[in-house]
Amino acid sequence: MAPNDSNTKILRIGVIQSGKVVEERLVRKRTTVTFGSDQKNTFVLGSDEVPKSWALFELKGNQYSLVFSDDMDGRVSVDKNNVDFASLKAQDLVQKQGDRYRLNLSDSSRGRVQFGKDLTILFHFVAAPPVAAKPELPLAAKGGWVKSIEPVFTTVLTGSFLFHALFTILVFNVDRPPPPSMDDLKALIARVKPQAVDTPPPPDEPIVDDNANQPAKKPKKSGGEEEEGAKKPKKKGSAADQARAAQANRDAVRSKIAGKGLLAMIGTSGGDGAMGDVFGSGSVLGGVSTDIEGTGGVGFASGGGGVSRRGEGGEGGGGGGAADIGGLGAGGGGKVSAGAKKTTKVKARVSSDKISDVDGTIDKKGVSRVLRGRQRMFQQCYETALKTNSKLQGKLVVEFTIGASGRVIDARVVKDGLNSSAVSRCVTSALKRLRFPRPDDGEVTITNSFVFQPSG
Numbered sequence: 001m002a003p004n005d006s007n008t009k010i011l012r013i014g015v016i017q018s019g020k021v022v023e024e025r026l027v028r029k030r031t032t033v034t035f036g037s038d039q040k041n042t043f044v045l046g047s048d049e050v051p052k053s054w055a056l057f058e059l060k061g062n063q064y065s066l067v068f069s070d071d072m073d074g075r076v077s078v079d080k081n082n083v084d085f086a087s088l089k090a091q092d093l094v095q096k097q098g099d100r101y102r103l104n105l106s107d108s109s110r111g112r113v114q115f116g117k118d119l120t121i122l123f124h125f126v127a128a129p130p131v132a133a134k135p136e137l138p139l140a141a142k143g144g145w146v147k148s149i150e151p152v153f154t155t156v157l158t159g160s161f162l163f164h165a166l167f168t169i170l171v172f173n174v175d176r177p178p179p180p181s182m183d184d185l186k187a188l189i190a191r192v193k194p195q196a197v198d199t200p201p202p203p204d205e206p207i208v209d210d211n212a213n214q215p216a217k218k219p220k221k222s223g224g225e226e227e228e229g230a231k232k233p234k235k236k237g238s239a240a241d242q243a244r245a246a247q248a249n250r251d252a253v254r255s256k257i258a259g260k261g262l263l264a265m266i267g268t269s270g271g272d273g274a275m276g277d278v279f280g281s282g283s284v285l286g287g288v289s290t291d292i293e294g295t296g297g298v299g300f301a302s303g304g305g306g307v308s309r310r311g312e313g314g315e316g317g318g319g320g321g322a323a324d325i326g327g328l329g330a331g332g333g334g335k336v337s338a339g340a341k342k343t344t345k346v347k348a349r350v351s352s353d354k355i356s357d358v359d360g361t362i363d364k365k366g367v368s369r370v371l372r373g374r375q376r377m378f379q380q381c382y383e384t385a386l387k388t389n390s391k392l393q394g395k396l397v398v399e400f401t402i403g404a405s406g407r408v409i410d411a412r413v414v415k416d417g418l419n420s421s422a423v424s425r426c427v428t429s430a431l432k433r434l435r436f437p438r439p440d441d442g443e444v445t446i447t448n449s450f451v452f453q454p455s456g
Contacts, residue, residue, distance in 0.1 A: 009107045009125040011057060011064070015043060016120040028128060030064075033057040035121065049116025056113060056121065058102070066103045068113060074121075076103060076111035360444030362402065366437035367446060374434055381426035382452040385418075393453040394418040400431050401445045406438045418452060 011027040023043065027033055034041040036053035058065045066076065068085060075084045078093060085101075088094045094101040110124030180188075355364050386392055394417030403409040411428040418424075427450065 008128070010128045012124055012126045013043070013057075014122040015045070016122065017045075017047070018118045026126070026129070028131075030059055030062065032059045035115070045115070045119060047116060047119050050119060057105075057123070064105045066105055066109075066111070066113075067100055068103075069099055069101070072113055072115065074111060074113040076105075077109060078103075080108075082111075355446055355448050358444060358446050360442075361440040362444040362446075363437040367402075370434055370436050371448065374430070377430040377433075378427055378450055381423050381430065384426070385420050385423050386454060389420075390454070392418055392420060392423075394451075396424065396427060396450045396452065397447065398427060398431065398450065399445060399447045400428070401443055402436050402439055404438065404442050406435045408432045408434060408436070409443070414447065423452070 008030070010030070011033065013025055013027060013033065014021055015023040025043075027042070032055050033043070034053050034055050035043045035045055036051050037045060037047070038052045041053050055067055058067050068074065073085055075082050076088070077083075078088075083091075083093070088103060089101065094103045096102075105125075107125045112123070113121040115121065355367060358364065382392075395415070396413060396418055397415035398411060399414045400408050400411035408431050411431045413424045413428065416424055
């Protein structure tokens, strides 16, 4: 066969040392293949048991021959039969030349040769695979770096660089202006100083004496006695005059009360002060109590002379006429009860299944203890959501990763049987605040299930 024949097969050789393949090669060029410790050999072997150079596959013409010695052992396929070197020698299938034996090989030959104790050579003939084409640069890259320059961008970039360079040079070469002198500063202050505006005096107005029409006060008498015009207790008029005066006072007080916060006025009742004077015994409102009594939410205590809220007894009085402040009427009658605000209380049960999956090595019992000890955190997540949806229940499967420090570095919900994103976020956030036993392998991923259900 000619060397350039497309059907010509080439050698495929593998080198095994200490049970490991250290080299494998296709010998595309048909030439003698040598083995040894010398760097000029086709295969350089780093073993003390091999010679410096040995032509194991010798080429004469276009014929490969296997050359071995008495120190070598191996097997070769001859006519589809595997024959060892000893049988080849005994059957005169090889040509002996001194201390070497030569066996002609065909394109179907294969076998192995043992060099020493830990070095084995495997060989067989295979069809030559196509040679991969060498990578080539694109035509645009072959034209040089000048052709790869984008003209518009390069022009803008160059112009910007020149402009900034010239501006920088100009800034550093222009002299700074001298500092302002004292005269300049005074002139500047004079310009910005606010000027006083002369306001003309108001026109003269006639002075009116308010006391001109008032009777002159008499001087005080010696000995500290008051003037004759000083206030003196008024004489009592008739019963009709007193009734009209009392009615006028009650009307005035009613108009004042109508424009004020009634409850705020009532809160100041009792003791001294204006409210005590108004609502006290013998006051002008002695008859107003009956009128105000009809207003829901306000009552007058029968004793002690004080105003009290309905439902509270006055000091020293029976409080029989007082009612609960909830009796305040609201636009059209009816009673409004201001009872204590009730808070919805819910109870829930949260159970943690056994750890179903652990990717790594960690103290599983320690992880379970931490989950049980902090079960209240997960229960609060569920109870908060249960207040808005009383039928919420199900299983939540969470996968979380414990880092080398024992902290949770990642947590995610694998299966959400509750269909509640709020509970899922709360549970994963609670897990990230826990500290677990430290894993043995750096990081551990754990899958755990939480069962949420209302408490019966």
